Amino acid sequence: MSINASGWRPEAPISGGKASPTTTGNKALMLEEALIFEIGDTTTTGVDLVEPVAATSRLGDLARTASIGLPGLSEPETVRHYTRLSRQNYGIDLGFFPLGSCTMKHNPRLNEKMARLPGFADIHPLAPVQTVQGALEVIQQLAHWLVTLTGMDSVAMSPKAGAHGELCGVLAIRAALEARGEGHRKIILVPESAHGTNPATAAFAGYSVEDIPATADGRVDTEKLIARLGPDVAGVMITNPNTCGLFERDMRVISDAVHAAGGLVYCDGANFNAIVGRVRPGDLGIDAMHINLHKTFSTPHGGGGPGSGPVVFSKALSPFAPLPFVEKTDDGFHLVEEETAGEHHAGAFGRMVAFHGQMGMFTRALTYILSHGADGLRQVSEDAVLNANYILRSLDTTLDAPFGGSGPCMHEALFSDENLADGFSTIDVAKGLIDEGFHPMTMYFPLVVHGAMLIEPTETESKAALDQFIVALRSVAERAKAGDVSLKSAPHFAPRSRLDETLAARKPILVWKDPGLAQAAE
Ligand SMILES: *Cc1c(COP(=O)(O)O)cnc(C)c1O
Numbered sequence: 039m040s041i042n043a044s045g046w047r048p049e050a051p052i053s054g055g056k057a058s059p060t061t062t063g064n065k066a067l068m069l070e071e072a073l074i075f076e077i078g079d080t081t082t083t084g085v086d087l088v089e090p091v092a093a094t095s096r097l098g099d100l101a102r103t104a105s106i107g108l109p110g111l112s113e114p115e116t117v118r119h120y121t122r123l124s125r126q127n128y129g130i131d132l133g134f135f136p137l138g139s140c141t142m143k144h145n146p147r148l149n150e151k152m153a154r155l156p157g158f159a160d161i162h163p164l165a166p167v168q169t170v171q172g173a174l175e176v177i178q179q180l181a182h183w184l185v186t187l188t189g190m191d192s193v194a195m196s197p198k199a200g201a202h203g204e205l206c207g208v209l210a211i212r213a214a215l216e217a218r219g220e221g222h223r224k225i226i227l228v229p230e231s232a233h234g235t236n237p238a239t240a241a242f243a244g245y246s247v248e249d250i251p252a253t254a255d256g257r258v259d260t261e262k263l264i265a266r267l268g269p270d271v272a273g274v275m276i277t278n279p280n281t282c283g284l285f286e287r288d289m290r291v292i293s294d295a296v297h298a299a300g301g302l303v304y305c306d307g308a309n310f311n312a313i314v315g316r317v318r319p320g321d322l323g324i325d326a327m328h329i330n331l332h333k334t335f336s337t338p339h340g341g342g343g344p345g346s347g348p349v350v351f352s353k354a355l356s357p358f359a360p361l362p363f364v365e366k367t368d369d370g371f372h373l374v375e376e377e378t379a380g381e382h383h384a385g386a387f388g389r390m391v392a393f394h395g396q397m398g399m400f401t402r403a404l405t406y407i408l409s410h411g412a413d414g415l416r417q418v419s420e421d422a423v424l425n426a427n428y429i430l431r432s433l434d435t436t437l438d439a440p441f442g443g444s445g446p447c448m449h450e451a452l453f454s455d456e457n458l459a460d461g462f463s464t465i466d467v468a469k470g471l472i473d474e475g476f477h478p479m480t481m482y483f484p485l486v487v488h489g490a491m492l493i494e495p496t497e498t499e500s501k502a503a504l505d506q507f508i509v510a511l512r513s514v515a516e517r518a519k520a521g522d523v524s525l526k527s528a529p530h531f532a533p534r535s536r537l538d539e540t541l542a543a544r545k546p547i548l549v550w551k552d553p554g555l556a557q558a559a560e
Pocket residue numbers: 139140199200201202233235277306308309330345346347
């Protein structure tokens with residue numbers, strides 16, 4: 039295949055090997071782009087570097103003898119290469135992102151403005167504490183609001199994502215049990231309606247996981263859960279609202295029973311945007327819960343930025359929370375980096391990270407909280423729930439809604455592949471949606487539903503945006519119900535057509551090999 043430096047490949051195939059309708063492979067503004075290894079050249083560079091002064095290598099035998107072979111491009115070619123690739127990407131600033139459980143919502147630009155203030159953006163984690171008092175105050179204020187909104191006792195700010203926060207919470211539970219001399223409690227109960235990270239976390243922390251089945255209405259089977267409690271159970275991990283998009287109404291009863299049996303209660307609070315301002319987890323008897331700042335409090339994620347998963351703790355677990363903490367005294371803000379005997383951090387189980395957590399996300403989340411205020415945050419959860427119910431009721435006559443009869447949903451609507459034509463499944467609907475210009479919903483999760491399609495619209499979508507999505511999904515679903523075979527090879531209009539995902543998973547090609555060298559070797 040001939041490739042010139044600008045990536046122009048005359049015979050480049052598009053869409054899964056089908057011949058391109060154009061000579062270039064480009065389709066108007068949608069430009070084909072080759073790999074940088076295919077278009078770059080080891081002798082090209084965007085910068086002029088002075089020849090290095092000859093020096094004796096101290097690497098001995100370890101010194102590299104062959105060229106490293108990294109491709110180079112000129113500066114304008116580099117800019118175009120990455121800009122073209124970025125245009126083949128889908129993001130929240132481009133369109134609706136219905137991924138269930140992911141809370142892909144608009145990231146307010148005010149947050150970005152605040153996070154870029156040099157006093158926050160340009161500081162170093164090792165800067166002397168007296169020079170970063172403002173940053174510490176941001177961490178302390180955000181901590182205050184997270185504790186207030188959840189009705190809990192304390193918060194560990196450092197975990198860097200939801201799953202990292204889960205590990206933090208379970209390690210605190212383990213430390214509390216060991217401090218009580220009950221380290222022999224080795225089982226964590228996890229309902230089927232919990233997020234997949236919950237059992238993974240419990241197992242990673244050294245616990246055995248036991249499933250608790252869901253009831254026919256999509257909630258945890260409270261009776262079965264209570265019946266399983268005993269002296270070998272360390273605690274439970276419950277996602278609330280759960281991954282069927284439903285509120286676990288028995289939470290208080292469950293917490294009381296777990297406590298009475300000597301266990302502790304972990305709540306996966308990633309979906310806190312469905313209840314913020316309405317329900318305080320502290321009132322439900324929860325001992326530890328992570329909050330995804332990158333979901334509930336609108337900080338960017340999914341390629342747009344790192345996550346942040348602070349964990350709030352009950353009074354019982356607070357002594358075991360990890361370091362560091364920011365504390366305020368009369369002479370300013372301090373970082374507590376070590377356990378202090380007899381003080382309230384005496385039992386800290388250790389640290390989750392080297393420094394203090396995701397400062398940029400703290401600034402954004404605090405901006406979001408303060409700019410919304412108490413009434414605004416309550417409206418966030420109301421709108422999130424209203425939007426999800428609008429989707430559920432607009433589509434439940436087209437698609438099967440397995441828990442549609444269980445009353446209103448919370449922040450996400452769940453459908454199954456039940457009434458699609460024979461041979462058609464959720465993946466066909468998802469791929470058809472790509473042709474309609476939408477990111478697919480969460481697929482085949484939760485596992486309690488066959489061919490699950492989990493849709494979370496979030497509160498930041500307008501009714502007009504929801505209506506467009508509903509029309510698109512309804513039309514694709516109707517095609518899948520009618521057995522329209524063209525859907526089986528969708529997407530047809532994306533830069534690449536249907537990929538062989540099984541082959542990609544089983545035999546991934548993770549390293550680019552120079553086809554010239556490969557040929558020479560043969
Ligand atoms: C997103 C999510 C998680 C994991 O959070 P990460 O930040 O991706 O690690 C856990 N539980 C639920 C319910 C979630 O939606």
